[in-house]
Amino acid sequence: MSQHRPVSPIIACGILFVAQFALKCEIFGWKINGMMDLYINKISHYIPENVVPNSHFKDLNGLDDEWIYSRTGIKTRSKAGIGENTNTMAVKAVDVAVKDLPYPMEEIDLIVAATYSPYDTVATAAHTIQHRYHIENAQCLSVSSACSSFINAMEVAEGYFALGKARKALVIASEHNTKYANETDPQSGHLWGDGAVAVFISTESYSEKDARILSIYAWVGVFAESDVSSTFTAEGRGYQYAGRT
Numbered sequence: 001m002s003q004h005r006p007v008s009p010i011i012a013c014g015i016l017f018v019a020q021f022a023l024k025c026e027i028f029g030w031k032i033n034g035m036m037d038l039y040i041n042k043i044s045h046y047i048p049e050n051v052v053p054n055s056h057f058k059d060l061n062g063l064d065d066e067w068i069y070s071r072t073g074i075k076t077r078s079k080a081g082i083g084e085n086t087n088t089m090a091v092k093a094v095d096v097a098v099k100d101l102p103y104p105m106e107e108i109d110l111i112v113a114a115t116y117s118p119y120d121t122v123a124t125a126a127h128t129i130q131h132r133y134h135i136e137n138a139q140c141l142s143v144s145s146a147c148s149s150f151i152n153a154m155e156v157a158e159g160y161f162a163l164g165k166a167r168k169a170l171v172i173a174s175e176h177n178t179k180y181a182n183e184t185d186p187q188s189g190h191l192w193g194d195g196a197v198a199v200f201i202s203t204e205s206y207s208e209k210d211a212r213i214l215s216i217y218a219w220v221g222v223f224a225e226s227d228v229s230s231t232f233t234a235e236g237r238g239y240q241y242a243g244r245t
Contacts, residue, residue, distance in 0.1 A: 038161060038213040042200040044097035046089050048078045054190065061186040068190050077193030079178045086115050089196035090125035090174040091132055097198055098133075102206035103168065105133040110166035113142040114153035114173040117180055125174050125196075139165070149173065150197075154216045157201060168202040 053076050054065035069075055080089065090113065098105060113125035124142040129135070139160070143153040150173040160166035177192035205212070 036161060036203060038158070038201055038203060039205045039210045040199060040213065041103075041202055041204075041206055041210055042097045042101050043197065044093050045195065045197040046092035046096065047195045048080045048084060048089070050079045050081050051076050052079050052193075057183065057190045060183045061189050063186060063190055072191065074191070077191075078195055080176050080194040084176075084194075085119035085179070086117055086174045086176045086196075087119045087123070087125045087128045089176070089194065090172045090198070091129060093172065093174070093196040093198040094129055094133075094170070097200060101200060103202075106135055106137075108135050108138050108168045108170050108200075110157060110160050110169040111135065111138045111140045112153045112157050112169065112171045113140075114144075114149035114171065115142065115175055116144050116146050116149055117176045118142065118144065119176065125172055129170070129172065138170075151216065154199075158216050161201075161203065168200070171199045171201065173197050173199075 054063075054068045054074065057063050057068065058065075065075075111126040111130055113129075115125060118124065121142075124140070126140040126142055130138050130140050141156070143149055143156060145152045150171070153171050153173065157166065157169045157171050160169065174196035176194050178194055181189060181192040183189040201213070
């Protein structure tokens with residue numbers, strides 16, 4: 001005659017956890033062995049009107065147009081005007097997208113700002129956009145990690161999606177480099193420009209133009225101080241993007 005042994009509380013909790021996790025995977029569309037599909041529903045940008053040519057630096061740091069272009073590929077860069085800053089440029093980038101965004105701004109539940117030249121470290125670009133568009137239910141945060149700030153912001157958004165904490169996200173990269181740059185510096189004074197970009201991401205594809213994100217990957221090498229690399233790839237019908245910093 002068989003005897004029924006009591007189930008350990010630890011095992012019971014483990015079974016309950018697995019069951020709840022499986023249910024969440026079903027509800028949120030999670031993939032056990034990989035990331036859920038994410039799509040770029042809209043990309044918009046803002047570039048200041050003030051254009052600075054290479055010739056501007058000749059009297060400042062001794063570098064002429066040919067020298068700068070042959071080494072950097074830069075001919076001109078944009079410079080924020082009076083009254084413009086990281087937050088205002090971010091807002092203008094989002095304003096461009098709103099008119100034909102495939103869903104209401106109020107449905108966005110995550111806003112991540114990426115910048116290493118912030119205007120305000122409390123009222124960040126993310127919070128400024130949340131306030132402007134009355135996105136009351138969105139979680140807001142800001143990422144600052146030098147040249148890889150945008151890629152790291154995308155990774156943060158990816159993590160929120162994976163945990164089921166976001167369904168529609170807005171990632172904004174905005175830089176006001178010229179506020180901090182020293183134009184007389186011959187090493188880097190001629191490199192910097194200003195501008196902002198807004199990327200709207202969700203778990204759904206709303207049109208054939210939406211690009212599916214293939215990978216978001218940031219890597220920092222341990223063998224060399226300057227061995228830093230980050231990549232972001234996406235593809236869609238008639239659209240393919242690969243970025244690297």
